[in-house]
Structures are given as C-alpha cells and as structure tokens.
Amino acid sequence: MTRVIRIGTRGSKLALAQTGIVADTIRATGAEVEIVTVTTPGDLSSAPISQIGVGVFTSALRETLLRNEIDVAVHSYKDLPTAPEEGLVLAAVPPREDPRDALIARDGLTLGELPPGAKVGTGAARRMAQLRALGLGLEIVPIRGNIDTRMRKVADGELDAVVLARAGLARVGRVDEITETLDPIQMLPAPAQGALALECRAADVDIEHLLASAVDDESTRVAVTAERALLAALEAGCSAPVGALAEIVEDLDDEGAVVERISLRGTAAVEGENGGVDMVRASAIAGIGEAEKLGRELAAELLDLGAGALLGPAL
Numbered sequence: 400m401t402r403v404i405r406i407g408t409r410g411s412k413l414a415l416a417q418t419g420i421v422a423d424t425i426r427a428t429g430a431e432v433e434i435v436t437v438t439t440p441g442d443l444s445s446a447p448i449s450q451i452g453v454g455v456f457t458s459a460l461r462e463t464l465l466r467n468e469i470d471v472a473v474h475s476y477k478d479l480p481t482a483p484e485e486g487l488v489l490a491a492v493p494p495r496e497d498p499r500d501a502l503i504a505r506d507g508l509t510l511g512e513l514p515p516g517a518k519v520g521t522g523a524a525r526r527m528a529q530l531r532a533l534g535l536g537l538e539i540v541p542i543r544g545n546i547d548t549r550m551r552k553v554a555d556g557e558l559d560a561v562v563l564a565r566a567g568l569a570r571v572g573r574v575d576e577i578t579e580t581l582d583p584i585q586m587l588p589a590p591a592q593g594a595l596a597l598e599c600r601a602a603d604v605d606i607e608h609l610l611a612s613a614v615d616d617e618s619t620r621v622a623v624t625a626e627r628a629l630l631a632a633l634e635a636g637c638s639a640p641v642g643a644l645a646e647i648v649e650d651l652d653d654e655g656a657v658v659e660r661i662s663l664r665g666t667a668a669v670e671g672e673n674g675g676v677d678m679v680r681a682s683a684i685a686g687i688g689e690a691e692k693l694g695r696e697l698a699a700e701l702l703d704l705g706a707g708a709l710l711g712p713a714l
C-alpha cells in the first residue's frame with residue numbers, strides 16, 4: 400500500500416502515547432503513517448462527563464473518520480459508546496494493558512491504610528460506588544481532568560488519594576507512583592478498561608485488513624467482547640456504574656485435557672440514600688468461542704438480581 404495512513408487521536412498525553420504504540424505497530428508493516436490530532440468536546444469542557452453527553456471523547460474522532468480526514472481512529476475502548484456507528488467498523492483491538500484500577504495515595508498508603516475521612520478523588524460513578532461499598536468511611540470527592548491534573552491533587556495535598564486506570568498510568572510512564580493496584584474483588588474495572596479500539600471506514604477494506612492482521616489481538620478481543628456484551632445487554636452506556644472483567648483461564652474438559660475458557664465477573668453498583676450502596680454482582684464461565692453469549696447471559700443474571708432498577712435512574 401503506497402498511501403499514507405492518517406491515524407486520528409485526541410491530543411491528551413495519554414491519547415498520544417497510546418496512538419504512538421499503534422502507529423509503531425502499523426509502521427512495522429512497512430506502511431507510512433501520519434498522526435492527526437482531533438480536539439473533542441470532552442477536552443474543551445470541564446463539566447462533569449455525565450453532563451456533557453454520550454461519547455464526549457469519541458464522537459468527534461468518528462465524525463472526522465466519516466469525513467475522510469483520517470483513516471483510523473484510536474479510541475480508549477471503555478470510552479466508546481456501545482452502539483455501533485453507521486459506516487464504521489471496529490477493525491482491530493490491540494493487546495490489552497493491565498485492566499485493573501490503581502490507587503495513588505500520599506505517603507505510599509494503601510486503601511486499607513487510609514484513615515476514615517480520607518479524601519479520595521474519582522470522577523466515575525462506578526469507582527465511587529465500589530469505593531463506598533468497601534465501608535472504609537472514606538470521603539469520595541468527584542474530580543475531573545487528565546491524569547497529570549488528577550495526580551497533582553495528591554501531590555498538592557488537596558486529596559489523600561485518587562483512583563485511576565493502571566493502564567493509563569502505564570502508558571504515560573507513571574506506574575511507579577501507584578501505591579496499590581486494586582484487586583478486582585474490591586474494584587471491578589470498567590468494561591474494556593485498558594484496551595484500545597481501532598475504527599476505520601467500513602468501505603476501506605485495505606485498512607480494515609491491515610489493522611486486523613497487524614494489530615488485532617485475539618485474547619484481548621475475546622475478553623472485551625464478553626465485557627462489552629454485558630454492558631450493552633444492560634442497556635447501560637460507557638459512563639454507567641457497571642464493572643466487568645473477563646479473564647481467559649485454563650480449565651479441564653471431560654477427558655481431562657486442558658482447555659481455555661472465559662471467566663467473566665460483572666457488577667452494577669450505585670450510591671443509595673443515607674450513604675449506602677446498592678450493588679449486585681455475578682460471575683460465570685463459558686467456552687472461549689462464547690464471549691458474546693456469556694456477556695449477555697451474565698447481564699440477564701444481573702438484571703434478575705435487580706440491576707435494571709439500580710441503573711434505571713442513573714441513566
């Protein structure tokens with residue numbers, strides 16, 4: 400292919416870091432690559448994400464792709480709305496970073512070492528509810544902003560800690576500042592956290608094939624397919640207080656041979672009245688080829704447990 404492949408990205412340090420990795424992988428096939436920065440409404444507004452609307456970080460990139468100004472859009476997968484965009488395809492999912500959430504606390508503290516009343520900053524309803532559910536008496540402070548802005552609030556003493564995706568910190572080279580990586584038992588990550596989604600125009604089969612063969616990672620795709628199917632079946636958006644984590648595990652079949660299966664955990668959690676948390680949780684396991692079905696079935700189980708009523712008012 401002799402054309403220069405235009406890769407569109409947001410301009411944040413995190414977005415540029417993740418796009419750089421994708422660009423290097425595409426360059427390694429011999430293709431020529433150009434990086435195009437696109438400003439999104441999510442970058443310009445400092446209002447809470449829940450008030451700006453669905454797809455605040457991803458819609459502008461999608462539109463730029465549809466206008467033929469870029470050939471590939473690099474998204475943080477967890478920020479992508481569950482509804483597919485007409486005329487675009489999800490061409491590849493690169494290898495995932497560690498999907499877990501991480502605590503960055505003053506004085507090297509872990510969650511359990513923070514004193515009651517300690518101020519912990521996060522903007523995500525999912526993290527707020529799960530933090531609250533731990534019953535540690537923490538004061539949860541809603542915050543926004545890029546990774547550096549959030550981390551600075553701890554360095555400046557404004558907050559005792561913040562919770563961020565470990566993947567983002569890894570990509571901007573700041574994992575050393577993590578004081579505890581949160582166990583998914585305490586804090587289930589957002590569906591597809593740590594993964595990227597590469598979109599191209601549906602009609603652009605050359606790019607679609609290049610991305611699928613050069614960048615796509617099968618295990619990541621299986622895992623995020625299950626997590627996102629769960630989110631979609633809950634009819635919840637990418638900012639809903641839903642956690643999901645799929646892991647590929649080894650199991651034994653009827654004959655005792657080792658087979659790979661998908662283990663999926665899911666939760667919906669919202670802060671209720673008088674400081675309590677309403678939370679439902681479930682887990683299930685299925686064959687490696689059944690990611691989509693597993694996600695849908697676990698969502699049905701969560702709905703049976705009352706997830707619909709939990710998520711309803713939050714949407």
Ligand SMILES: NCc1[nH]cc(CCC(=O)O)c1CC(=O)O
Nearest residue numbers: 475478563564566567592593594
């Ligand atoms: N919503 C913002 C966002 N989108 C992707 C990441 C981190 C990287 C990832 O999860 O892939 C972050 C920041 C965060 O949650 O800490």
